[in-house]
């Protein structure tokens with residue numbers, strides 16, 4: 001099949017493109033630069049057809065719709081669509097002439113769960129603009145499937161992680177290597193509240209597996225949404241404990257007020273943590289397992305090990 005991937009050189013694309021090429025597909029990638037960012041370009045990207053374009057600029061001047069309308073593909077994977085308007089352009093460009101359209105959403109479309117784990121069939125209650133837009137795109141796509149048969153699948157990733165991309169860290173943010181240094185050395189790590197809120201990672205290659213499985217099992221995936229996450233979520237305390245024990249220590253945790261967390265972490269890093277605390281995601285992968293045979297290779301702990309190993313090898317983390 002000929003597969004068009006919009007935004008195919010980032011976290012997901014760096015793993016998805018080589019998988020599809022190895023599966024015998026003809027792959028065309030839209031990006032501004034012909035450079036996979038998280039993998040050696042010689043691995044799986046050699047036969048890719050590059051379509052170099054700036055989506056934002058072309059959407060602004062109207063040429064994006066014409067570009068899309070001129071591309072022949074069997075399957076379209078849109079990894080970088082953030083608004084219903086952007087998505088409508090894609091649907092109009094490809095309706096009636098592709099067999100499958102896969103949209104990359106986010107578990108932020110779900111909002112904070114009322115029960116854990118959250119199932120794809122549970123009510124969407126997004127609490128921020130990003131999540132509301134992705135939920136609206138999902139609703140539009142499901143509606144188009146039901147009314148016109150537009151063959152859409154939505155994959156909602158958790159916190160994407162990979163070798164060269166720091167996972168959301170044990171304080172629920174991305175704030176350099178400091179928290180890893182502290183956990184490795186047995187120094188005090190501050191946590192908000194009781195540290196019981198959850199984060200839900202996914203390795204980018206597992207996400208690629210889910211996209212690929214959805215394509216292969218088209219009959220089961222069309223008109224459906226799937227959570228792209230690891231098999232389980234972890235609490236912040238659980239993450240701290242795991243990382244500290246990797247270095248043969250117990251975590252030296254201090255539980256402090258939100259105000260103190262902001263002071264210790266800085267406003268930017270704390271805002272990211274707060275976003276994760278507010279969502280406290282924990283999603284089920286039962287549906288993906290049953291319908292698509294999705295089986296993540298990476299546990300959240302293995303994601304941390306891979307990321308920390310890379311930080312040590314690259315000299316960024318000195319312990």
Ligand SMILES: NC(=O)c1ccc[n+]([C@@H]2O[C@H](COP(=O)([O-])OP(=O)(O)OC[C@H]3O[C@@H](n4cnc5c(N)ncnc54)[C@H](OP(=O)(O)O)[C@@H]3O)[C@@H](O)[C@H]2O)c1
Nearest residue numbers: 007008009010011012031032033054055056079106159160
């Ligand atoms: N990051 C997370 O933890 C997370 C969690 C949940 C959901 N998601 C969803 O995951 C998707 C993003 O996937 P990702 O993390 O693989 O993306 P990414 O690593 O940020 O990569 C973005 C890709 O899009 C290309 N791109 C960016 N701006 C572009 C433009 N204006 N025109 C053309 N190409 C452009 C980039 O290549 P160039 O820079 O060369 O153009 C690259 O190929 C989004 O839909 C997001 O909502 C992410």
